Amino acid sequence: MFIFDLFVAFAVACLSGMGIGGGGLLVIWFILVRNIPPHAAQGLNLGFFIVSALCAYTHHRKKQRIPQSYLYTIIFSAAAGVFLGCNLAAQSNPAHAKQSFGWFLILCGTANLTRAVLQYVKNRRSRVIPKQV
């Protein structure tokens, strides 16, 4: 099992290192395969993300991919958002809101995918049909 855990962690860390994020893939692995309680799985996933992201950060910094101009503004405003969100989550049950947010993400994903497919079809057509002079 150690090798499987290592392989899954490595694959998800590759996605995290690219900046795409793991999409909670590791949480599913922990809960469904390793039978870890959901709260512990989410905690581990967050800790795992921090480690893999810190490793990736060293490379992105070397490649000068991170502009400093607005980074701190985003981090400080997001920290305020985290405080508010955590306090609200502790006082209320965010299950319904989480479901709505899930639908919102599905909508965004479908729009992205549709746009990509349309772009692909358009590119193929322009390649196949010769230009008329």
Place this chain on the structure above:
Amino acid sequence: MKHPFFTPRTLLLPILIPVAGFCAGFANGFFGTGGGILLIPILKRIHTRISSEDTSASGKNAYASALVCMIPLSLLSLTLYVTKGLLSFDGAGPSIWIPCILGAIPGGLIGAHLLDRIKPKTVDLLFTLLLLFSGYRMAFPS
């Protein structure tokens, strides 16, 4: 890299940037996930507006920037969740977290190198698939 902040293309950025950060942080704090997902498309737009580079490079920079923004946010979320008792590490012993850490270190480094090598369209497609997957997990919790 030059960042011309006060041109017609970038006039709304001083408002858009903190609002985007706040929304991403709120999603991360309230839902426990989703902050990075919100941040990436917004950062892509910001990057294409303020950057003089080609769009493929600015798109990749957006992914890298979102990753860096998410490090302190995840740390803050983790701390707040643990102190409020919403999260615990009970049931996750060394047999679980040791392989995770051992996979996370090379995986993070290789993932960062991969971002340089693969096509921007492939990165976007991977992101879209993960977006759909995350959405499905949230919309249909089992």
